[in-house]
Amino acid sequence: MSVLAYGxxxxxxxxxxxxxxxxxxxxxxxxxLAVVQAATYVLLVAIGYRAGAVAPVFAGVRxxxxxxxxxxxxxxxxxxxxxxxxxxxxxxxxxQIHKRTGSLDPDRLRDLGE
Amino acid sequence: xxxxxxxxxxxxxxxxLAVVVIAGFGKLPVFGHPGPTLGAxxxxxxxxxxxxxxxxxxxxxxxxxxxxxxxxFIFFAAVTAVVLLLAPGNDEQxxxxxxAATGRWVPQTSDAVRVLALALVGPTxxxxxxxxxxxxxxxxxxxxxGVVLATGVLLVYxxxxxxxxxxxxxxxxxxxxxxxxASAFVVIGLIGLAVGGTFLATWGPLxxxxxxxxxxxxxLLNLSVGAEIGAGFVLLLSAFLRQTIVLRRHPPTRHGLxxx
Amino acid sequence: MNVLLxxxxxxxxxxxxVVVVLRDPLRQALAVSMFGILLGILFFAVQAPDVALSEIVxxxxxxxxxxxxxxAKIRGGAQ
Numbered sequence: 001m002s003v004l005a006y007g008x009x010x011x012x013x014x015x016x017x018x019x020x021x022x023x024x025x026x027x028x029x030x031x032x033l034a035v036v037q038a039a040t041y042v043l044l045v046a047i048g049y050r051a052g053a054v055a056p057v058f059a060g061v062r063x064x065x066x067x068x069x070x071x072x073x074x075x076x077x078x079x080x081x082x083x084x085x086x087x088x089x090x091x092x093x094x095x096q097i098h099k100r101t102g103s104l105d106p107d108r109l110r111d112l113g114e
Numbered sequence: 115x116x117x118x119x120x121x122x123x124x125x126x127x128x129x130x131l132a133v134v135v136i137a138g139f140g141k142l143p144v145f146g147h148p149g150p151t152l153g154a155x156x157x158x159x160x161x162x163x164x165x166x167x168x169x170x171x172x173x174x175x176x177x178x179x180x181x182x183x184x185x186x187f188i189f190f191a192a193v194t195a196v197v198l199l200l201a202p203g204n205d206e207q208x209x210x211x212x213x214a215a216t217g218r219w220v221p222q223t224s225d226a227v228r229v230l231a232l233a234l235v236g237p238t239x240x241x242x243x244x245x246x247x248x249x250x251x252x253x254x255x256x257x258x259x260g261v262v263l264a265t266g267v268l269l270v271y272x273x274x275x276x277x278x279x280x281x282x283x284x285x286x287x288x289x290x291x292x293x294x295x296a297s298a299f300v301v302i303g304l305i306g307l308a309v310g311g312t313f314l315a316t317w318g319p320l321x322x323x324x325x326x327x328x329x330x331x332x333x334l335l336n337l338s339v340g341a342e343i344g345a346g347f348v349l350l351l352s353a354f355l356r357q358t359i360v361l362r363r364h365p366p367t368r369h370g371l372x373x374x
Numbered sequence: 375m376n377v378l379l380x381x382x383x384x385x386x387x388x389x390x391x392v393v394v395v396l397r398d399p400l401r402q403a404l405a406v407s408m409f410g411i412l413l414g415i416l417f418f419a420v421q422a423p424d425v426a427l428s429e430i431v432x433x434x435x436x437x438x439x440x441x442x443x444x445x446a447k448i449r450g451g452a453q
Contacts, residue, residue, distance in 0.1 A: 001376065002145040008383045010135050012390045014128060019394035021124040022117075027399035027444060031406055034437065035390050038413055041429070042386065045420050048153065051146030055421040056153070056169040058161055059251050059324060067169070068421045069153030070160075074173040078185040080428040081257045081343065084437050085192040088350050091444040092199040095357065098448045099203070107117060170424045245427075253423035261431045268439070347436060354443040358450065 005046040012039035026094045048072035165320045179314035193346040200353040231273035238266035246340035256339025264347030295342025382416040403441040410434045
């Protein structure tokens with residue numbers, strides 16, 4: 001199970017990186033970056049997991065019940081929202097690049113200066 | 115550097131990274147048995163100390179509140195950057211007037227979509243407010259609830275009423291809400307500094323566990339974060355929408371959003 | 375419980391691979407939406423409801439919408 005959980009995080013990381021490196025379309029590249037970000041979420045949440053424990057919410061749950069780690073969940077939570085905003089920033093950049101140069105091919109982005 | 119060189123270079127560095135990652139992952143605790151952690155301590159402390167039943171919110175807004183402040187400002191900066199990047203250029207003009215005129219083809223939304231979307235705006239915004247307000251009791255909080263609020267605003271666009279979107283939520287008001295949310299967080303933290311001695315110290319009545327008006331200043335922090343995230347996402351989507359629907363290069367083209 | 379967790383992990387890995395392998399950004403937008411929902415299910419299985427809520431709201435709604443809007447702008451301007 002350890003191998004599966006951490007292996008999925010590593011797999012997502014490398015698959016996303018490979019997608020970025022050999023991409024021919026800038027929008028495809030940005031979406032592969034989102035997959036790499038998902039790899040970090042999976043790793044963080046997997047580190048905090050405790051077998052047989054409940055979620056760290058004690059509304060109606062008896063105090064003292066063993067719960068999973070809340071600190072890594074707090075990190076992940078803000079990370080998800082802010083990560084999407086950075087992806088939006090990258091998409092805005094892609095839109096502007098397309099307006100200025102007319103192409104979406106990363107290999108063609110040689111000189112951006114005019 | 116040609117494409118093939120780049121791919122070969124990537125394969126080499128990916129192999130090195132794979133070795134490092136596997137070595138590092140080997141030292142991680144077994145999945146499901148992390149051993150003693152700070153989180154286990156916080157699980158026992160959060161309810162008696164702060165009267166917060168959702169420990170993740172407690173970590174986000176009291177124990178590690180400064181990190182949330184930094185994340186908020188990253189979000190603020192990213193939204194500002196997107197709005198600046200997608201501002202109308204010199205060679206684009208707004209086609210507001212021709213939306214009402216007959217010269218431009220606008221895709222018609224079906225009546226079923228319009229009715230459903232408009233009917234869902236109210237419940238969605240109410241649900242978003244519920245998630246924001248109960249962030250310290252059940253899973254939720256400012257971040258999740260803020261995005262749900264922005265989704266509620268977005269349903270107006272989905273119903274085909276984009277021009278009304280701008281009338282209902284003018285940019286200055288939405289930007290004011292976002293600014294208000296970000297500054298309210300800092301002001302609440304400064305009040306904590308004045309009252310409790312440290313920035314973002316918990317002040318206010320702790321109240322009874324399980325009630326909405328408990329946990330001191332955490333509901334206020336949730337509200338400010340929810341306002342900022344919601345307004346920020348509305349600004350983001352508005353900037354993209356304006357680029358897609360309204361702005362056209364000279365001369366205006368016939369194609370609308372639904373064409374492919 | 376372990377079966378659910380294992381299945382969720384395998385599905386997330388498969389969905390991530392599908393997102394990268396697809397070439398057309400339009401199809402990728404829908405694949406990313408599915409990926410977000412599967413991630414949300416995984417987070418529920420690992421007892422992280424806050425993160426799951428965040429991921430579902432953002433990954434299934436906001437992210438595909440922004441991708442589609444960027445694509446519409448790019449295609450609209452390419453005429």
